[in-house]
Amino acid sequence: MDVANETPFPYENLVVDIPDYPEPGVVFKDITPLIADERGFSACVDAMTQHFLGKGVTKVVGSEARGFLIGTPVAYRLGAGFVPARKPGKLPREVYTQSYALEYGTDELQIHKDALSPDDRVIIVDDLVATAGTALATAKLVEQSGAKILGFSFILELAFLNPREAIGKEYSQEIYSLIKVN
Secondary structure, eight states, X not given: OEETXXXXXXXXXXXXXXXXXXXXXXXXXXXXXHHHSHHHHHHHHHHHHHHHTTSOOOEEEEETTHHHHHHHXXXXXXXXXXXXXXOTTOOSSOEEEEEEEETTEEEEEEEETTSOOTTOEEEEEEEEESSSHHHHHHHHHHHHHTOXXXXXXXXXEEGGGOHHHHHHTTXXXXXXXXXXXX
């Protein structure tokens, strides 16, 4: 692992590999030790916030469930609102829905139709980007609302799966990651 954008905090030391989870052949990157560590969690939130500070962010969109954990404090620090992209059946009002492929299956995400407006300037925040399916689905939900995407931000990027290339096929916005796994 290498840390993007040269930082003195050793984020990668607090990420634990769990082999064969959730299924054989998948190495799950567990960030819970990182967010449980008060210095690690603060460093993540500070770095992600600092990177987008002053860029006019009005909303942060994070996908269920770990995107909520990092997206909410980033939104707070940016003085922006937070919009959850949830699994089907979890939101009580009218929703936009987007299907997507995972590296080990398929799923859907939804946001409330009134959560974003064309005046909103959004960053999409999640704990990890692998094949980019979740990030792309979240971006498509933001597009359905008419809001403008400013960028993407992740704690961990599985660079060997080429998520930047996948995102870059559809979006030219910046992708910021704290840790890249090659």
